[in-house]
Amino acid sequence: MEINVLIVDDSAVMRKIIGRSIRQAATDILKEVYEAGDGLEALAELDKHDVSIIFCDVNMPNMSGMEFLRALVDTKHKGKPVIMVTTEGVEKTVLEALSLGAVGFVRKPFEASQLESVIRQALERLETPA
Numbered sequence: 697m698e699i700n701v702l703i704v705d706d707s708a709v710m711r712k713i714i715g716r717s718i719r720q721a722a723t724d725i726l727k728e729v730y731e732a733g734d735g736l737e738a739l740a741e742l743d744k745h746d747v748s749i750i751f752c753d754v755n756m757p758n759m760s761g762m763e764f765l766r767a768l769v770d771t772k773h774k775g776k777p778v779i780m781v782t783t784e785g786v787e788k789t790v791l792e793a794l795s796l797g798a799v800g801f802v803r804k805p806f807e808a809s810q811l812e813s814v815i816r817q818a819l820e821r822l823e824t825p826a
């Protein structure tokens with residue numbers, strides 16, 4: 697199995713950090729890492745590439761992570777696993793994201809090992825079609 701990952705974050709530095717951790721966590725299966733600076737760019741990237749898993753920030757200009765989750769269900773990409781990466785740990789944000797279809801949560805700052813476990817969980821979902 698090979699996976700392509702899309703990292704959505706308005707911070708280029710954070711995209712690099714997340715990308716590096718994903719490369720460490722999924723070296724054996726990772727093919728491509730794509731990047732987007734906000735939800736709108738993310739939707740455009742999804743139309744261009746075959747993306748397996750999306751890592752998405754919450755606070756972004758133009759289209760936030762929550763707005764992206766809402767927009768995603770109206771596209772053919774509905775159901776793609778989205779893992780939220782955020783500094784916010786408030787339960788309300790987590791519950792809202794999960795209710796909008798997010799499959800996991802990673803809190804910044806994170807350890808590479810945490811990313812590894814959420815990637816593994818997301819992959820299990822990919823391998824087990826609902």
Ligand SMILES: [Mg+2]
Pocket residue numbers: 705706707753754755756
């Ligand atoms: Mg942000």
